[in-house]
Amino acid sequence: MRRYLRVLILCLACGFCSLLYAISQLAVSLEEGAAGGGGKPQAAVASWLAASGRGAERGAGPASGAGLLDRCKDFTLCYWNPYWMLPSDVCGMNCFWEAAFRYNLKIQPIEKMHLAVVACGERLEETMTMLKSALIFSIKPLQFHIFAEDQLHDSFKARLDSWSFLQTFNYTIYPITFPSENAAEWKKLFKPCASQRLFLPSILKEVDSLLYVDTDILFLRPVDDIWSLLKKFNSTQIAAMAPEHEEPRIGWYNRFARHPYYGKTGVNSGVMLMNMTRMRKKYFKNDMTTVRLQWGDILMPLLKKYKLNITWGDQDLLNIMFFHNPESLFVFPCQWNYRPDHCIYGSNCREAEEEGIFILHGNRGVYHDDKQPAFRAVYEALRNVNLQVKSLEAGLLY
Ligand SMILES: *[C@@H]1O[C@H](CO)[C@@H](O)[C@H](O)[C@H]1NC(C)=O
Ligand SMILES: *[C@@H]1O[C@H](CO)[C@@H](O)[C@H](O)[C@H]1NC(C)=O
Ligand SMILES: *[C@@H]1O[C@H](CO)[C@@H](O)[C@H](O)[C@H]1NC(C)=O
Numbered sequence: 001m002r003r004y005l006r007v008l009i010l011c012l013a014c015g016f017c018s019l020l021y022a023i024s025q026l027a028v029s030l031e032e033g034a035a036g037g038g039g040k041p042q043a044a045v046a047s048w049l050a051a052s053g054r055g056a057e058r059g060a061g062p063a064s065g066a067g068l069l070d071r072c073k074d075f076t077l078c079y080w081n082p083y084w085m086l087p088s089d090v091c092g093m094n095c096f097w098e099a100a101f102r103y104n105l106k107i108q109p110i111e112k113m114h115l116a117v118v119a120c121g122e123r124l125e126e127t128m129t130m131l132k133s134a135l136i137f138s139i140k141p142l143q144f145h146i147f148a149e150d151q152l153h154d155s156f157k158a159r160l161d162s163w164s165f166l167q168t169f170n171y172t173i174y175p176i177t178f179p180s181e182n183a184a185e186w187k188k189l190f191k192p193c194a195s196q197r198l199f200l201p202s203i204l205k206e207v208d209s210l211l212y213v214d215t216d217i218l219f220l221r222p223v224d225d226i227w228s229l230l231k232k233f234n235s236t237q238i239a240a241m242a243p244e245h246e247e248p249r250i251g252w253y254n255r256f257a258r259h260p261y262y263g264k265t266g267v268n269s270g271v272m273l274m275n276m277t278r279m280r281k282k283y284f285k286n287d288m289t290t291v292r293l294q295w296g297d298i299l300m301p302l303l304k305k306y307k308l309n310i311t312w313g314d315q316d317l318l319n320i321m322f323f324h325n326p327e328s329l330f331v332f333p334c335q336w337n338y339r340p341d342h343c344i345y346g347s348n349c350r351e352a353e354e355e356g357i358f359i360l361h362g363n364r365g366v367y368h369d370d371k372q373p374a375f376r377a378v379y380e381a382l383r384n385v386n387l388q389v390k391s392l393e394a395g396l397l398y
């Protein structure tokens with residue numbers, strides 16, 4: 001009799017567990033139907049997955065090739081095999097976390113932040129330091145788009161590949177290119193590197209939004225922070241930049257420019273956030289024809305009209321463009337593009353005094369001479385961070 005009772009209790013326990021399982025599956029499938037989930041938790045999940053992947057890679061030793069790693073990350077096997085029956089080259093830890101977050105991940109894939117830079121001449125070291133500062137502080141994964149002269153490609157590739165263990169970024173290196181119709185003309189009229197960035201919306205057709213920075217930029221905050229400003233654009237805004245100057249008495253455009261410029265003192269293009277989907281769609285007002293022109297069609301006539309009057313190349317063309325279309329520009333405060341101009345003749349960036357500098361812009365070559373020791377010190381500190389050490393923390397400590 002007692003034996004039957006035990007069997008009965010066992011059966012009841014099993015039944016109860018099955019019921020719990022069924023309920024949890026039902027809950028999950030209901031949840032799947034409903035949209036939801038903010039960006040933040042997913043970012044955390046991403047870093048968890050990346051971290052466990054990294055651990056697995058180390059465990060497999062240096063011999064593990066790309067193929068093995070792929071199978072390690074192959075979640076399709078997780079679906080059909082219980083955790084304890086996985087083939088030995090599939091990383092169980094990944095499956096475990098993937099299963100735990102499967103429904104969450106399906107709802108919203110992790111958004112990548114796209115960062116573009118144009119590097120020519122002697123700018124390799126400076127560019128690598130900029131990319132390093134972006135990697136050190138950022139949370140979401142980064143996609144780098146590096147436009148460089150051909151002789152720099154191998155060095156960029158070698159240096160970036162030595163960081164590939166980080167798994168929080170991916171990169172593509174492009175040659176300096178122009179739209180084929182007018183390529184020769186652009187090359188002749190302008191220093192090739194100076195005008196490259198104007199064509200990014202036509203070259204990177206698959207990319208929705210992009211942060212463009214000069215090589216002499218250093219991130220002192222996560223790229224995520226400036227990236228989040230994209231969501232603050234109103235319906236007419238397509239790009240964001242900081243003012244060229246805070247103090248009109250020492251501004252450049254308002255005293256010297258021989259062409260129209262945005263606002264009171266113009267804008268600086270060293271840090272430019274773009275929603276390229278909108279840039280490609282928009283028809284721009286202009287002072288050349290009465291019809292509105294698209295981004296790709298406006299650049300050449302603009303250059304032809306103003307080439308004798310512009311001093312700072314692409315930045316001047318952008319100023320002319322947004323002079324005629326002011327409703328399309330989101331202006332962010334000077335702390336997102338902090339330059340020597342903000343402290344040479346007394347401090348004039350109030351936001352930076354109150355909240356700190358978010359992005360440093362060492363123009364006028366101040367990272368490499370002794371005119372602004374503070375700029376140079378920040379640059380050298382970041383340049384000396386060693387990412388080859390197989391752990392970011394160790395790289396910062398030693
Ligand atoms: C990295 O970028 C290349 C193109 O440059 C792309 O083919 C590849 O899928 C990307 N990898 C990841 C993990 O996003
Ligand atoms: C260029 O500058 C000159 C001299 O200031 C001015 O007269 C001329 O109108 C400018 N050209 C354009 C296209 O604005
Ligand atoms: C850019 O603009 C397009 C069209 O308005 C929009 O669908 C997209 O979400 C925007 N991108 C970002 C990152 O806000």
Ligand SMILES: *[C@@H]1O[C@H](CO)[C@@H](O)[C@H](O)[C@H]1NC(C)=O
Pocket residue numbers: 234235236237326327328329330
């Ligand atoms: C968006 O903001 C800009 C600049 O603040 C403004 O000029 C424009 O009218 C705004 N657009 C809309 C649709 O509110």
